[in-house]
Amino acid sequence: MIKSNDSFTDPKNLELVHSGEDYFARLETIIQQAQFQIYIQMYLFEDDTTGTRISTALKEAASRKVKIYMLLDGLGSLSFPSELVKELKNTGINIRFFAPLFSTYTFFIGRRLHCKIVVADAKVALVGGINIAAKYHGSATEEPWLDYAVQLKGEIAKPLQQLCIDIYSKKRRFQNKKIKAVFAIQGDASVRILQNDWLKGKNEICDGYIKSIRQAKKEIIIVGSYFLPGIRIIRALKKASKNKVTIKLILSGKSDLPMTRRATCFLYDKLLKYNIELYEWDKSVLHGKAAVIDGNWSTIGSFNLNNLSSYGSIETNIEINSELFAAMFRTHLYEIIAQCQCITRESLNTKTNIITKCINLISYGITRIIELLVTYTPHKRFYN
Template sequence: MIVLLSILTGCASLGAEPAAEPGHVVAPPVAVVVEGRQGLQDEARSRQAIEQAEAEGRSRAFKAHLARLTALGETLSSNNSVDLLIDGPATFDAMFDAIKGAEHRVFVESYIFEDTDIGKKMRTHLLAKKAQGLDVRIIYDGVGALTTSGRFFDSLREGGIEVCEFNPVGVDEGRAAPLDVNHRDHRKLLLIDDKIAFVGGVNISSVYSRGSFSRDEAASDEGESGEGAGWRDTHARLSGPVALELLRGYEDTWHRQACGGPPFDLPERDAGQAEPTPGEPDDRLVLAILSQGDGDSGRFYRALLGAIETARSSIHITMAYFVPNPTMLDALKAAARRGVDTQLVLPGKSDSLLVLRAGQARYDDLLDAGVKIFERHDRFLHAKTAVIDGVWSTVGSSNLDWRSFLHNDEVNVVILGREVGQQMDTLFAKDREAAERVTPEAWSDRGLGRRVMEMVGQVWQYWL
């Protein structure tokens, strides 16, 4: 069988100030003074003028990114709230609280659904809701959950829950296994009623039983090595109209996979509803992107590529699996060369050495163009996020690789707004602080064996 991967995956300073070279003096920071109609302004007025200029710059970036998404034919929804969830414990606590409050339906879609402690807790909550008469359904991937016992899923079905295996590797309830074993459901999606959705990189897996940033958590099992820490990942809780859009996407997958069961009974779209438009420049808009490996697999790719090409000031990407195609690679290099602060936080270790090396084969070109690269060696990095110009943010299941953009069903949300953008930039800075900078000089000294593995990874990149 083909081995498939569980892949997908306020601005701080750029790190400590460089130490002074011998014989040189580091100058103290200089306060910026603004000149107005009345001449030089005092410090308070100068600061206010600078803040207004920065806000206006963000406003222009907001409008530029909104225009680019509109040109791609995308429709965003307004009046949504977004809460970022960092790592497994916070994500599952929020999920279980939302499930407890469900009144009508609870739908789960997950690439991996383990029968370990986290999976069993999820089962308990779902069975309790089914016992209350709610519509409860699960979609899990046939490859992602390959090691989960059939008895586990049978116990969910026996409790009345509708359970469907995506592209089964054998025969599931009379549905023959599809020939396209490379087409997988890599989404991580939880839907509560018609109003709450959870989207991100967190699978239902024991690797998320602990957080990734705490030293105490890291040392709990494996001393100071950090191997006992949970995976580093990001999820989002959304409430508002975008949840209903994701719910309709779930229904579409259920029907495409011939999962059966009772009808969904979802609310109809309001034909007279006007297209959502931003009010104030900082109005938060959200776009749900559900890509399909057997349909429009490149929808999120186009959105991300468009944002990179539109970027004016910064591109901050945190990515679990990084194997960009030539077009995406060129876009990142072009952004750096036109002066956009382009930074990547990537894994220094991976569950697939070939994927890791295939991505590292791009480092020479990126470093030459001025892209700053940081690797996290202390934790397993599984997050798939980006923040561009401090206003365009994304959280989801898509990695920046061929598999996510061609072969998988994926789900991502794009958020336009400064508040979420600032939170994302703060999180990016925290990851960057825990990472090691990859310098052109150090990278050029890597050994022959590493270079050979990079070439091998590139040969197989389409299938990884």
């Protein structure tokens, strides 16, 4: 447990961060103000206008002798130019790729570095689901992909930096042992770092969701991009519904993975039978992974409610127990819901027919098979 003189009642020490300029302005400022070390771990880093902006800031920091360690996923950042890698390395930036394709890691293609973490000087950190790419920033004509992060300052940044060090340097402590979840109790807020890496026996995010859903008394609000939960989460939601808990799901009305969205649509009938309220965000691609439960418990990070995050990827979330933070986040999510399309039994019957139902069923089956092939099957073969 971490204790310090910092107070999370100070809004500058624990802040909800939105995709768009809010996130990238903060990221740029963190890089510009760094004095000693920066750790960046990203699934996706694109060489577009937003990527160039961040690369320029990193090169300037490196010129000030700031040590920079950047770890990108070998699949998510597959298009990251080799010329830019050389350019960054020439400025003194340390960069490598996690589980690059056509390597010994190819067999575990489902085990990706899906975290989005930035830590500077073990004092300030950004953790969430936002990648470095223009689509998360948006433009004058296009809304940014809807997503969230948390900015943290103070002692909590130290274990986050150590986590990045362990992953970057392939420390055995990361590879073979569970890193104990870290609590930071400051002011009214209890903040916890949660990890998921099923191959290494880390299931903290998935278990945290299930526990909080099962214990819910009044209300559950979930932002669920690529929403295809496993049987344990479905059962937890069903139980909460039977206990008369109000459940609201904010789902993708527009997705960069159409087949996954179709697979999610296949679940609508079952979810509506559980009296779960469904809302589709269609103003931009929904990429957020977050929840607020009973006006006290919140989680934000990279973890999707699907088997790929549960049993494949390396994920990091921040869990926050704070009525103040939850009230603020809940208010924002209600504003999002007001802009969504509500999916009811009547509207679902109107917009679906036998053909769309068949397409949704096929998409669901194919998606589940892919998840099985890239997660569970390699795990069983690995241990046998």
